[in-house]
Amino acid sequence: MKKLINDPADVVTESVEGFGLAHPDVVHVRTDPLYVTRAGGPRTGKVGLVSGGGSGHEPLHAGFVGVGMLDAAVPGAMFTSPVPDAITPALQAADGGAGVVAIVKNYTGDVMNFELGAEIAEAEGVTVRTVLVNDDVAVEDSTWTAGRRGVAGTLCVEKIAGAAAERGDDLDAVVAVAEKVVANVRSMGVALTACTVPHAGRPSFDLADDEIEIGIGIHGEPGRHRVPMAPADAVTEQLLTPVVEDLRLGDGESVLLFVNGMGGTPLSELYVVYRHARRLLEERGVTVTRSLVGSYVTSLEMQGASVTVLRLDDELTALWDAPVRTTALHW
Amino acid sequence: MKKLINDPADVVTESVEGFGLAHPDVVHVRTDPLYVTRAGGPRTGKVGLVSGGGSGHEPLHAGFVGVGMLDAAVPGAMFTSPVPDAITPALQAADGGAGVVAIVKNYTGDVMNFELGAEIAEAEGVTVRTVLVNDDVAVEDSTWTAGRRGVAGTLCVEKIAGAAAERGDDLDAVVAVAEKVVANVRSMGVALTACTVPHAGRPSFDLADDEIEIGIGIHGEPGRHRVPMAPADAVTEQLLTPVVEDLRLGDGESVLLFVNGMGGTPLSELYVVYRHARRLLEERGVTVTRSLVGSYVTSLEMQGASVTVLRLDDELTALWDAPVRTTALHW
Numbered sequence: 043m044k045k046l047i048n049d050p051a052d053v054v055t056e057s058v059e060g061f062g063l064a065h066p067d068v069v070h071v072r073t074d075p076l077y078v079t080r081a082g083g084p085r086t087g088k089v090g091l092v093s094g095g096g097s098g099h100e101p102l103h104a105g106f107v108g109v110g111m112l113d114a115a116v117p118g119a120m121f122t123s124p125v126p127d128a129i130t131p132a133l134q135a136a137d138g139g140a141g142v143v144a145i146v147k148n149y150t151g152d153v154m155n156f157e158l159g160a161e162i163a164e165a166e167g168v169t170v171r172t173v174l175v176n177d178d179v180a181v182e183d184s185t186w187t188a189g190r191r192g193v194a195g196t197l198c199v200e201k202i203a204g205a206a207a208e209r210g211d212d213l214d215a216v217v218a219v220a221e222k223v224v225a226n227v228r229s230m231g232v233a234l235t236a237c238t239v240p241h242a243g244r245p246s247f248d249l250a251d252d253e254i255e256i257g258i259g260i261h262g263e264p265g266r267h268r269v270p271m272a273p274a275d276a277v278t279e280q281l282l283t284p285v286v287e288d289l290r291l292g293d294g295e296s297v298l299l300f301v302n303g304m305g306g307t308p309l310s311e312l313y314v315v316y317r318h319a320r321r322l323l324e325e326r327g328v329t330v331t332r333s334l335v336g337s338y339v340t341s342l343e344m345q346g347a348s349v350t351v352l353r354l355d356d357e358l359t360a361l362w363d364a365p366v367r368t369t370a371l372h373w
Numbered sequence: 374m375k376k377l378i379n380d381p382a383d384v385v386t387e388s389v390e391g392f393g394l395a396h397p398d399v400v401h402v403r404t405d406p407l408y409v410t411r412a413g414g415p416r417t418g419k420v421g422l423v424s425g426g427g428s429g430h431e432p433l434h435a436g437f438v439g440v441g442m443l444d445a446a447v448p449g450a451m452f453t454s455p456v457p458d459a460i461t462p463a464l465q466a467a468d469g470g471a472g473v474v475a476i477v478k479n480y481t482g483d484v485m486n487f488e489l490g491a492e493i494a495e496a497e498g499v500t501v502r503t504v505l506v507n508d509d510v511a512v513e514d515s516t517w518t519a520g521r522r523g524v525a526g527t528l529c530v531e532k533i534a535g536a537a538a539e540r541g542d543d544l545d546a547v548v549a550v551a552e553k554v555v556a557n558v559r560s561m562g563v564a565l566t567a568c569t570v571p572h573a574g575r576p577s578f579d580l581a582d583d584e585i586e587i588g589i590g591i592h593g594e595p596g597r598h599r600v601p602m603a604p605a606d607a608v609t610e611q612l613l614t615p616v617v618e619d620l621r622l623g624d625g626e627s628v629l630l631f632v633n634g635m636g637g638t639p640l641s642e643l644y645v646v647y648r649h650a651r652r653l654l655e656e657r658g659v660t661v662t663r664s665l666v667g668s669y670v671t672s673l674e675m676q677g678a679s680v681t682v683l684r685l686d687d688e689l690t691a692l693w694d695a696p697v698r699t700t701a702l703h704w
Contacts (some may be wrong), residue, residue, distance in 0.1 A: 043563070044566065047604070054641070056648055063647070097641065100641045176698065310431045311384075317388075333394075337668075343637050345637070
């Protein structure tokens with residue numbers, strides 16, 4: 043294993059410490075327990091937004107803390123849910139008196155720990171509502187999931203709910219718009235290589251030199267099938283088609299097209315995927331009105347990509363376009 | 374070779390086409406010859422800024438086209454200089470009547486082709502000045518270079534010269550501030566793995582499973598030495614020390630610290646490197662007043678990182694802070 047780390051037990055803490063030192067104008071890092079808050083603390087009267095999950099998917103979620111997106115993020119150990127002891131203070135730190143929405147990717151550990159963390163925060167007087175994200179169309183149930191997994195579509199939920207909270211929507215309204223995004227966003231990914239979790243020290247699965255896995259999860263959970271390496275356009279079609287069909291996207295609709303890198307994929311390849319995904323959508327009469335291309339929801343150094351499509355209407359478009367000032371998304 | 378590409382001969386064009394489709398509000402892509410201009414064309418009376426070089430280092434340079442940075446970028450084939458036939462029209466397209474500055478990384482092919490491209494543009498009435506970037510302290514002379522190589526420090530030159538041009542500095546002043554950045558920026562990198570150029574189809578060099586290369590170039594050119602894999606803090610020290618010593622940084626100075634990923638390195642690892650590099654600078658009495666962490670000047674899917682330090686004064690700090698709206702840098 044070759045990684046730019048020290049002791050594998052310290053990588054998350056050291057990384058988040060570095061993150062805090064680099065961006066004091068955007069975030070504030072608390073250690074013991076470890077969580078990240080928006081610089082300047084919660085805004086009084088604004089609904090707070092919190093997310094979190096296992097580390098190894100950076101910039102998700104700490105990179106999305108800032109104005110117009112999250113108030114706090116809770117990084118767990120690598121590919122391991124954060125514990126309630128960290129979740130509860132993060133929920134409390136995000137509370138500006140108008141309640142807090144926890145955005146949770148649908149993994150059993152995250153769901154359970156956020157539920158416990160929220161219960162304790164509620165007992166201490168914070169109103170918490172939870173929104174589960176389950177955008178991955180690849181498989182029902184998986185290694186650590188009952189139902190569908192939450193993957194790159196989480197970024198869309200956090201961005202749009204964050205904008206709603208920032209403009210002053212109340213708790214019910216922020217939950218409603220977050221649920222609306224969940225209902226209209228779908229993703230599917232492909233792995234060309236596995237990744238290595240530092241404390242494990244070896245690749246999380248084996249993939250032959252000429253083989254890729256369609257429908258992979260962001261922790262390397264099994265997908266739909268393994269197929270021989272194929273041209274990017276053919277791979278892109280295998281990712282986009284199930285997404286479009288699951289969304290029942292029709293002629294005349296508008297979407298956000300988000301091509302996400304898994305961490306080890308060159309940006310140039312993501313734009314090759316984007317180009318063909320966009321053409322395939324256009325062939326179906328679907329207009330791409332918003333785009334995002336980059337490595338935002340990753341699996342350490344895994345090579346691969348995912349395609350996310352979000353059905354847009356005027357409301358979601360305006361919230362997507364609203365200003366955001368985080369370290370990973372900024373406009 | 375597993376890559377999300379179609380025919381290796383088409384990867385650059387398809388990727389840049391996708392880039393243009395995704396960001397019509399920021400850039401405009403011209404094909405045949407291939408180059409990228411700022412959306413809306415050159416601003417009359419503003420000094421134009423152009424850069425370019427072999428592809429495979431994305432988001433450099435096309436990702437830095439936009440308000441406050443480059444007016445045009447010329448992507449060559451993978452790891453291959455663009456030809457004068459593409460450079461000349463890019464220089465012309467960037468000319469708002471106040472002359473154009475070409476920012477060229479110090480590789481023999483780029484230097485020669487930009488010289489030829491500039492000569493032809495000059496014959497057509499465009500005043501062109503060239504600034505060479507040679508920030509890599511690792512080695513003098515290299516596979517494709519006489520003198521030092523130009524690497525991640527190029528981003529600093531483009532950002533700061535771009536801000537100077539944007540605020541209305543004339544041609545001499547933009548060249549002067551670009552040269553000032555070149556004089557005060559130094560970098561050094563490390564490779565944990567090689568990368569594979571699509572048309573070659575195999576890794577550009579061999580590196581043993583327990584070995585890393587200190588001082589690597591962004592095309593995998595030889596560095597200073599190969600050493601056994603070591604903890605991130607020890608590797609960071611081997612990168613930072615030569616940079617600091619070459620800059621003759623002293624107690625009480627202020628710097629920008631830029632930790633750059635080579636393409637295949639998780640963001641979490643870059644922050645581990647950043648954390649220790651910052652500590653080492655502080656131990657020398659150097660204050661980090663500006664920071665950048667991410668994969669901005671890459672070598673396809675290579676795993677590794679580079680550390681760049683730019684000595685700051687009030688002028689350079691203000692120009693670094695000035696607004697920038699490109700697809701890869703935005704504030």
